[in-house]
Amino acid sequence: MKKLQVAMIGGGGEGSFFGAVHRRAIAFDDTREVVAGALRSQPEAAMQAAADWGIRGYPDYPSMIEDIQQGRLQIDYVTIVTPNHQHFKPAKACIEAGIPVVCEKPMTMTVDEAEELARLVEQKNTPFVLAHTYTGHPMMMYARELVATGEIGEIRKIESWYNQGWLADKLEDAGVQQAGWRTDPQKAGLSNCGGDIGTHAMVAATWTSGLEVKNVSARLNSFVQGRLLDDDFNVLAQMSNGATALIWATQIAVGYKNDNGFRLFGSKGSLEWHQERAEKLLLRQGNCDQTYWLGANFDFWPESVASYLRVPAGHHEDFFEALANLHCTMERQLRRNRGENTPAPYPHPDVRTGVAGMRFVAAAVNSSKQQGAWTEV
Ligand SMILES: NC(=O)c1ccc[n+]([C@@H]2O[C@H](COP(=O)([O-])OP(=O)(O)OC[C@H]3O[C@@H](n4cnc5c(N)ncnc54)[C@H](O)[C@@H]3O)[C@@H](O)[C@H]2O)c1
Numbered sequence: 001m002k003k004l005q006v007a008m009i010g011g012g013g014e015g016s017f018f019g020a021v022h023r024r025a026i027a028f029d030d031t032r033e034v035v036a037g038a039l040r041s042q043p044e045a046a047m048q049a050a051a052d053w054g055i056r057g058y059p060d061y062p063s064m065i066e067d068i069q070q071g072r073l074q075i076d077y078v079t080i081v082t083p084n085h086q087h088f089k090p091a092k093a094c095i096e097a098g099i100p101v102v103c104e105k106p107m108t109m110t111v112d113e114a115e116e117l118a119r120l121v122e123q124k125n126t127p128f129v130l131a132h133t134y135t136g137h138p139m140m141m142y143a144r145e146l147v148a149t150g151e152i153g154e155i156r157k158i159e160s161w162y163n164q165g166w167l168a169d170k171l172e173d174a175g176v177q178q179a180g181w182r183t184d185p186q187k188a189g190l191s192n193c194g195g196d197i198g199t200h201a202m203v204a205a206t207w208t209s210g211l212e213v214k215n216v217s218a219r220l221n222s223f224v225q226g227r228l229l230d231d232d233f234n235v236l237a238q239m240s241n242g243a244t245a246l247i248w249a250t251q252i253a254v255g256y257k258n259d260n261g262f263r264l265f266g267s268k269g270s271l272e273w274h275q276e277r278a279e280k281l282l283l284r285q286g287n288c289d290q291t292y293w294l295g296a297n298f299d300f301w302p303e304s305v306a307s308y309l310r311v312p313a314g315h316h317e318d319f320f321e322a323l324a325n326l327h328c329t330m331e332r333q334l335r336r337n338r339g340e341n342t343p344a345p346y347p348h349p350d351v352r353t354g355v356a357g358m359r360f361v362a363a364a365v366n367s368s369k370q371q372g373a374w375t376e377v
């Protein structure tokens with residue numbers, strides 16, 4: 001089987017975070033490889049970063065997309081791992097050129113940009129995966145399956161959260177690259193905390209439950225003095241079936257790392273999952289609680305999830321694997337489109353999830369400005 005050839009935009013250079021995670025996730029199954037990239041914002045640094053990875057370098061993404069269009073560079077899809085303000089333009093250019101995209105979240109800076117991407121993706125029928133990494137965890141996928149098959153009944157209430165503590169101090173003033181652009185409205189967008197990790201919490205509430213957020217009442221705080229954007233994001237939400245959801249994210253919870261998770265309370269049972277203990281999913285239905293434990297050797301998995309598992313129980317499958325699963329979904333879509341025999345791609349977050357995320361954050365920002373007034377998403 002020929003490996004899929006992947007090009008990357010952003011994510012290169014020493015001190016950059018998530019590009020290196022994508023690169024490993026792409027390589028994970030030995031069926032995909034990064035072969036080219038416009039890896040940094042400065043041309044020289046971009047070429048150096050590509051040389052360091054031993055791949056074909058480009059000084060900027062327009063010249064790379066031009067080469068793809070002209071047939072001078074053969075690739076199967078592009079992965080975008082730039083800061084938020086550099087998602088829309090390269091994603092749009094790729095989609096217009098018919099190039100499939102794995103794009104980082106939050107998808108864009110504004111709702112209008114998100115809607116435009118969604119229109120283009122649907123018009124061109126271009127495969128598009130939004131990199132909400134945690135949805136690649138098999139237990140989060142299995143929670144979605146349990147809800148869909150009615151195991152916990154009608155959902156009445158949801159809690160979903162993402163607690164971090166790394167921005168409790170003003171790291172942007174200490175020159176930390178990831179803190180710098182995340183707290184800059186020109187580069188992060190309407191919201192720092194809400195866009196960066198509130199969207200993960202929103203996806204935990206919606207993607208697993210199959211529900212949409214209809215209205216929000218929000219309170220955003222900027223606890224660290226002088227910060228222009230929120231570092232604390234709290235939303236009370238009305239869901240499409242009438243359920244209530246508490247969706248929150250914070251970056252000032254001292255000592256907390258990546259405490260992302262959800263509780264779904266249904267009429268017949270409740271589900272609970274924590275990203276930092278990703279191998280376990282708790283189902284409560286009264287009497288004894290049931291813990292599902294990750295492992296490719298267990299037969300409770302439906303085929304839709306089982307085909308994403310790699311190792312038997314007791315061995316860790318984790319962050320890299322979760323992100324690898326999103327690349328795996330893109331790979332399956334592409335191979336199926338070519339008539340190759342491959343398991344079905346799971347419905348991981350897509351361009352419509354990106355639109356929902358932007359609408360959610362924009363509504364929360366507006367609600368918070370009006371002292372928590374109920375605001376339609
Ligand atoms: N899905 C997840 O779980 C997850 C986790 C972390 C980060 N992210 C997302 O990944 C993206 C990057 O975040 P990060 O923490 O890795 O940031 P980072 O600052 O560590 O890296 C950003 C990279 O983009 C490059 N870049 C900037 N502008 C560019 C341009 N015009 N062309 C080419 N390269 C350019 C920078 O040089 C750098 O290499 C963000 O959108 C963030 O929200 C997602």
